[in-house]
Amino acid sequence: MDQNKYPLSGIRVLDFGWVAAGPSATKILADMGAEVIKVESRKRPDTTRFTPDNIERSPETDPAFHSLNRNKLGITIDMTKPEGCELLRKLAAKCDIVLENFFPGVMKKFGLDYETLRQVKPDIIYVSMPGLGTWGPQAETPAYAPGLAALSGLESMVGYKGERALGLQQPYSDYNAGTNSAFAALAALIHRKRTGEGQNIEVAQIEALVACIGEAVLDYQVTGKVPGLEGNRHGRMVPHNNYLCDGDDKWVSIAVKTDAEWNNLVEVMSDAPQLEDKKFATLEGRQAHEDELNELISGWTAGRTAEEITEMLQEAGVAAFPCMDIGDCFLDPHNQERGVFIPLEHPVSGDEFIANLSWKMSESDGAVYRPAPMWGQHNHYVFGDILGLSAEEIARYEAAEVIQKFQEPEKKE
Secondary structure: OOOOOOOOOOOEEEEEOOOOHHHHHHHHHHHOOOEEEEEEOOOOOOHHHHOOOOOOOOOOOOHHHHHHOOOOEEEEEOOOOHHHHHHHHHHHOOOOEEEEOOOOOHHHHOOOOHHHHHHHOOOOEEEEOOOOOOOOOOOOOOOOHHHHHHHHOOHHHOOOOOOOOOOOOOOHHHHHHHHHHHHHHHHHHHHHHHHOOOEEEEOOHHHHHHHHHHHHHHHHHHHOOOOOOOOOOEOOEOOEEEEEOOOOOOEEEEEOOOHHHHHHHHHHOOOOHHHHOHHHOOHHHHHHOHHHHHHHHHHHHOOOOHHHHHHHHHHOOOEEEEOOOHHHHHHOHHHHHHOOEEEEEEOOOEEEEEEOOOOOOOOOOOOOOOOOOOOOOOHHHHHHHHOOOOHHHHHHHHHOOOEOOOOOOOOOO
C-alpha cells in the first residue's frame, strides 16, 4: 500500500470496535487509507467471525467479518492481563484515534478510557459509541440494534397502515452509528490540525437514530401527532410505492414528486385511461384517492417487467427502479460498471466478492487494498515495527499468553 496515496494515509487508529457498529466506523477510515489496528482476543473473538452466514464455522471464513474489517491489521492480546493493557496504552500513544463501542465503563476498567490515554497521548481523539449514552437514567441498559431501533421510535414507523409494526429487519442502528462516528472522527482530525487539541467524542447510537426521524419528532413537538404506520407512502409524493410486475415476486418502485412528473407518468401509461381523471391531477387529489390510484397503477405494471417499466418511466423523467434482491444487485449492469462489488482474495477463504466503497471522489479516493485480518496476523508488525519490541520481548509476551501467538490456518480448498 502506498502510504501517500489515500486521504487518511499517515493516520493510525486503534480499533476496539465490536460486532458491527464500531467496525463499520473504522472500516470507513481504513477504506480511506488510515492504518487501522483491530484489537481482538482468542478468548473473546469478535462475534462477527461466527455469524449464521459462516457455513464453515471457522473464525477465518465469515463473509460479514471480511466485509466489515477489510483493509485492517489484526492483533490478538489478552486484555484481562495487566501487561496486555499496558501494551495497549503504549500502542495508543502511537495512534491518532481510539474507537470503542463497549458497554459504558468497560474501557475504564481496563485503564483504556479517554482520561487515562490522554496522559500518554495528549492530542488523542477518542470516540465512544454507547448505545444509550454514558450518563443518564438509561446509560447502563444493555443495548443492541433491534432494541435501539425500538427505543428511538424508528421501529414503530416501519409497517403498513392498520397492521402491526414490522420494524427494520436488519441492524440499521449499527451502520448508522458507524457512519456518524467516522464523520465525527474526521471532524476531530480537522479540529486537531487547526488547534493541536484532541477530543473525547461520544456518539450515542440512540441519538444518531433519532436524528433519522427528525421530521416526525418535530411534528410531534409542534402538533402532538404521534407518527403511525404509513407503509411506502410519502407526505409530499404520490404515487410513492412498490408495484407488482410480471415475473416471480418482481416489483418496481415509482415515485412522483410534481404535477409535471404526474402528467409524464399518465402519458406513459396511456393505455390506463382512468389515470386521466381530474381527481388525480393535483397532489391533494392524488393523496385523497391514493388507494384507488395504487390499484390502477398496479393493474398497469402487472403485465410488464420491472426493467421495461423503469426504462419507460425514467426516459419520461419519472423516478422508477426495480426492487432488487442481492442477486439482482450483484448482476445489475450499472452496478457491475461502477464496481459496486469487487473480488478480493482472502488467505483462507480464497477469492470472494465484497462490497466496494460506497462513494467515489474526484481527487483523492479510497480503495479496498487488503483482506480482513486473521486472528493475530499482524502481531509482529504492530508490536515490533510500530511499538518497537524486540523479537525476544514479543516471544516472552507470547510465552506468557499476553500476546496470543498467530497460528497460520490452512487455506480452504
